[in-house]
Amino acid sequence: MKLEEYKEIVDKCSKKENKIKNILISFLSGGLFGLLGEIFRKYIQRLFSISNSESYMYVFIVIVFIASLLTGLGVFDNIASFFKCGVIVPSSGFAHAMSASGLDHKREGLVNGIGSNIFKMTGSIILFSIVSAFVFVFIKVVIL
Amino acid sequence: MSILFKDIYINDHYSVLGKNMFNVRFKANEYTNSFYNGKKSIEEAEEVLLVKAIDGINKKVDVCISSDLTDQLTASSYSLSKYNYPYIGVYSACSSFVSGLIVASSLINSGLRSAMVCVCSHTLSSEKQYRFPIEYGPYRRKVSTTTLSGALSSIVSKEKGNIRIEYATIGTPVDIGYSDINNFGAIMAMSCAKTIYEHLKDTKRSINYYDIILTGDLGIYGLSILKGVLSKEYKISGGNLVDAGSIIYENFESKTAGASGPVCLPFAFFNYVLNSKYKRVLLVGSGSLHSKKSSLIKNSIPSISHALSVEVIK
Numbered sequence: 342m343k344l345e346e347y348k349e350i351v352d353k354c355s356k357k358e359n360k361i362k363n364i365l366i367s368f369l370s371g372g373l374f375g376l377l378g379e380i381f382r383k384y385i386q387r388l389f390s391i392s393n394s395e396s397y398m399y400v401f402i403v404i405v406f407i408a409s410l411l412t413g414l415g416v417f418d419n420i421a422s423f424f425k426c427g428v429i430v431p432s433s434g435f436a437h438a439m440s441a442s443g444l445d446h447k448r449e450g451l452v453n454g455i456g457s458n459i460f461k462m463t464g465s466i467i468l469f470s471i472v473s474a475f476v477f478v479f480i481k482v483v484i485l
Numbered sequence: 486m487s488i489l490f491k492d493i494y495i496n497d498h499y500s501v502l503g504k505n506m507f508n509v510r511f512k513a514n515e516y517t518n519s520f521y522n523g524k525k526s527i528e529e530a531e532e533v534l535l536v537k538a539i540d541g542i543n544k545k546v547d548v549c550i551s552s553d554l555t556d557q558l559t560a561s562s563y564s565l566s567k568y569n570y571p572y573i574g575v576y577s578a579c580s581s582f583v584s585g586l587i588v589a590s591s592l593i594n595s596g597l598r599s600a601m602v603c604v605c606s607h608t609l610s611s612e613k614q615y616r617f618p619i620e621y622g623p624y625r626r627k628v629s630t631t632t633l634s635g636a637l638s639s640i641v642s643k644e645k646g647n648i649r650i651e652y653a654t655i656g657t658p659v660d661i662g663y664s665d666i667n668n669f670g671a672i673m674a675m676s677c678a679k680t681i682y683e684h685l686k687d688t689k690r691s692i693n694y695y696d697i698i699l700t701g702d703l704g705i706y707g708l709s710i711l712k713g714v715l716s717k718e719y720k721i722s723g724g725n726l727v728d729a730g731s732i733i734y735e736n737f738e739s740k741t742a743g744a745s746g747p748v749c750l751p752f753a754f755f756n757y758v759l760n761s762k763y764k765r766v767l768l769v770g771s772g773s774l775h776s777k778k779s780s781l782i783k784n785s786i787p788s789i790s791h792a793l794s795v796e797v798i799k
């Protein structure tokens with residue numbers, strides 16, 4: 342049997358994913374959390390009379406803290422499976438991926454376990470962010 | 486390649502169930518109610534399950550054949566190091582119970598008195614090893630299966646019992662080029678169909694000779710793929726094909742394709758088939774032969790299935 346014929350049988354028998362529903366949930370939940378973040382930012386900006394850029398940093402810290410805490414308590418995976426990419430793509434997902442990888446290797450020690458595995462999933466995000474930042478700065482400064 | 490065994494019986498079995506993501510329909514001999522079983526790592530928690538299964542059966546045997554899904558059979562080797570049994574570790578992923586029974590039956594044919602065949606798997610250790618970190622909780626496709634947490638041990642000997650081992654068919658690895666790591670049913674269905682065809686050809690039996698053909702852990706979608714391949718490629722239709730992975734969990738259909746892991750097949754066999762009126766049973770264990778590295782370098786995934794026909798004497 343050829344692979345194409347086999348794939349036909351597989352496609353016929355397998356259940357299709359409801360992509361539109363997933364995209365819609367991610368879009369709405371991402372938007373909702375973005376809105377909550379913005380309300381929170383405006384609130385702390387007014388409360389502590391800080392600058393715009395400073396307030397973004399504090400919101401980021403709070404999101405990372407809450408996401409990591411919820412991962413540690415074992416709740417964030419349920420939240421993620423409900424809200425889907427709406428909480429995985431923003432910084433909450435980054436913090437969650439780091440804490441989840443760290444927790445997995447807790448028993449293997451601080452250095453060989455947590456230290457070397459905490460960036461297992463997020464390491465490539467950091468690396469390629471730096472690479473792309475370099476490329477775009479180069480384009481902006483040298484070429485343009 | 487089929488071998489006929491004479492007067493070899495499965496005498497006893499003992500099953501332990503760990504905590505699972507879904508409710509399990511059948512009853513085990515013993516339960517544990519936490520994922521970690523009082524240990525600090527998931528690997529040690531899996532060993533606890535196997536140790537409980539070996540302790541539960543509590544019989545002196547000549548050799549112990551054990552298997553699980555962890556790297557280098559960690560759970561089996563570390564659990565068996567606590568006992569004084571000669572030990573062989575076998576690995577053919579989720580078909581390990583059948584390959585263990587084939588090795589045990591051959592050893593008994595060559596003169597040993599009794600052998601213990603055990604398997605264990607843990608839902609979180611498989612998740613951590615093959616998929617994502619435990620707490621990550623990524624989006625799971627509906628065709629993906631969920632590993633059953635549990636362990637099972639059984640005794641094989643020449644002493645007369647109510648399950649007689651008959652023909653064993655050792656399967657050949659099949660690689661059709663399929664590489665979707667989330668759809669194990671589709672990976673294994675091809676080799677499962679091939680082994681069933683070869684078994685029927687070697688034994689000159691028709692598919693309706695068996696009261697039930699219990700496949701390993703294809704899941705609900707894998708089972709219909711198997712039926713499709715059997716009728717299209719091998720022109721075999723009919724037969725009472727039941728998948729162990731599809732009957733173990735309760736109310737799982739909207740979230741997963743079924744249970745998987747080496748424990749599924751023996752667990753469904755001892756709890757479902759033995760309690761029904763089936764007499765001629767064909768067990769087909771199927772396993773996906775990939776590793777963490779092979780799936781990362783985007784290789785296609787070979788699979789293997791072994792078949793064992795047993796007669797239930799009532």
